[in-house]
Amino acid sequence: MLQNRSIEVLRAIVQEYIQTREPVGSKTLVDRHDFGVSSATIRNDMALLEEEQLIVAPHTSSGRVPTDKGYRLFVDRLAELKPLSSPERSAIETFLDSSSDLDEVLARAVKVLAKLTNQIAMIQYPALGSSKVRSVELVSVSENKVLLLLVLDNARIEQHQIDFTSGISGEFIAEVRAKLNTLLEGRSLTTVPELIQDFENNFAPASRSAVSQLLDALVKTVDANRTEKLVVAGTGNLARNEGDFSHSITPLLDAIEEQVVLVRLLNEMQSEHLGVGLRIGRENQTDGLREATIMSAGYQDQNQEVAKLGLIGPTRMDYSLNISAVQAVARYLSKILQA
Amino acid sequence: MLQNRSIEVLRAIVQEYIQTREPVGSKTLVDRHDFGVSSATIRNDMALLEEEQLIVAPHTSSGRVPTDKGYRLFVDRLAELKPLSSPERSAIETFLDSSSDLDEVLARAVKVLAKLTNQIAMIQYPALGSSKVRSVELVSVSENKVLLLLVLDNARIEQHQIDFTSGISGEFIAEVRAKLNTLLEGRSLTTVPELIQDFENNFAPASRSAVSQLLDALVKTVDANRTEKLVVAGTGNLARNEGDFSHSITPLLDAIEEQVVLVRLLNEMQSEHLGVGLRIGRENQTDGLREATIMSAGYQDQNQEVAKLGLIGPTRMDYSLNISAVQAVARYLSKILQA
């Protein structure tokens, strides 16, 4: 059974190691942290921790380094978080206050998160499943080009350009637009495909080909939203933290370019302690992420959790700070989307 | 005066160094490149080149490495380019064929360019100066929220959300929209601010506050387009090429995060030989780019040069390949935007 002090020692080791990037010895430990005991006692505790595989000595006679399991215990017992400094808070606020469109808000939020944490930050686009169609707009761009705009109730707009094989008249566009709107307005996005099933029967056979081209575009637009998008920032931080990865960081870079992988990872995450989900080192089965930690939290749109945001970095990261930052950005983002 | 063969030697040194990343000696040179002379002769040539500061020896007795000046001469004399392989060409085509919206096209193009060159690729958004207003759409999103859509003739759409301080009626929106459209349709974007100068006088004093809020948003939307945006891809490649930079790469990373710097750099570039602009190493006055090369080319929208694309990487890059790639992507991009 682990003593209370042993846990404190573990905590100190993690803190020290995160700060110095060097294996921590018993002496430096008693020097900088005020345990009331001697280094020999700490050594005993460290022996215990090592038995429990919470820390490990890289070389026979050198300081100790936390294991994944050690980090895990550390974060699970992590009571008080490092509160964000006031400049940090104001950075978030000023970055996110202005009422911009969704793209802008997410782009800024992800940058702030990357900056605050010095890690790679990512934010999923809100899922559209529950959003409803506010209106469908058709804007003629040239003789046979029409722009389809799908306006959703959370102020998102999806656009798609349609190239008709033949010229299209203004009246025809107006007619289709009116009929589409009466059909779709207020309906949930998921029901759109089945709603437009028989739509083209409303039109004379001569114009059906044009209508069906248009419907194709509509379906495509809806589908495009199902494949979830992701914004990423701070890939540069990876290079800064390169020293924290013993092996090559290329697998990580590749995972990031392949956003699919990140989306899957985020979706698999479940929030746990402190409302934040964590996968530490080998807890990621994915090869190439063995030395990385992924952190995530959900955020809300109209008081409903719609997507996740998070970050990815070396296992040796400042958990306390990063958890605070992820929480804060998630909270602010939710607040903005609610308005 | 430099002999003809000396130039060939320089060319060979550059090629060899680019490939092997190792200083090039006279022996390896005669081995792999079929000059009809002995290594001693090559050594004489190399001495000349060194006198001209085109190459330099890192250590007293080791092979030579091209200087910035050497690279410059190399590219200026670069006659034949390495043609893209057919898989490379088809990569570009398949990536860029589908008719998507501008965001999508640029995002894909920049990724292709990064992939082809293994460098950091960037593409400026097309300038809007000459584009014309096709229509202005106002879509009501909630009781006092309206979405302003500015549809331009090159199928770009800019959107901005307006929060009115009081509720807004559908008729009012329709009226404003109709009047705005007659005023602005077909007009150049640059003239919009002055055109709407007295617009609010068309309305009863009671609704003028709402109108002016709307006009503010319109001006903002127009302005937002003047600050040029940039898409970047392949930052991961930087880490892969890290070995090519003797100093830290953090200044580079910072420049990339601060897109403003990149935009300025791109704007300063002037295309030269082969239609591509180059800044090699210290030719960039900017600190932190002393070991980097920036390459750029313009691309066209509707047969008019509207913006630049380019890449950034270590001076020790494959110029021949990269110039081909930049040219090719610029050409394809122009072709797509023309359609």
Next chain:
DNA sequence: TATTGGCACTCGGGACATTCGAGTGCTAAC
């Protein structure tokens, strides 16, 4: 005059030996 073979010379880097010290584990005493 341009080219070449020959040769002495240089110097970076790898192999190996040595030292230093931070840190450990253990034991005996408190």
Next chain:
DNA sequence: GTTAGCACTCGAATGTCCCGAGTGCCAATA
């Protein structure tokens, strides 16, 4: 349960040596 003391370990830093790729130079040659 804690502590002082001590022998021990091993990584990292330092020093020495040597090898060989590569150079510059010179005298000989076509």
